[in-house]
Amino acid sequence: MDSTAHVVHLVLTVEQAAERLGIGRTLMYSLISSGAVESVTIGRLRRIPADALIRYVESLRTGGEAA
Incomplete structure (x- = not known):
């Protein structure tokens, strides 16, 4: 694997x-x-x-609660 490759994690x-x-x-x-x-x-x-972060931000954009 190239040492400059960007790793995308499924979970954070x-x-x-x-x-x-x-x-x-x-x-x-x-x-x-x-x-x-x-x-x-x-x-x-x-x-x-x-992808849970994407869903959270999308919910904020559609009028969801922040916290």
């Missing part, structure tokens, strides 16, 4: 998801807890599917 850590949305960890955890952003458990790890 809470920190990665927060960074993509431009928000803090605490707010990201709040969005997960409220069900506004979908998350999954893989073993003992909490992960956010990358």
Whole structure:
């Protein structure tokens, strides 16, 4: 694999998801807890599917609640 290749992750850590949305960890955890952003458990790890962030932003654009 080319070392300059861009890796696209299917799932993100809470920190990665927060960074993509431009928000803090605490707010990201709040969005997960409220069900506004979908998350999954893989073993003992909490992960956010990358497409869940797209769905969340789309819901905001169509009048959904932020948190």
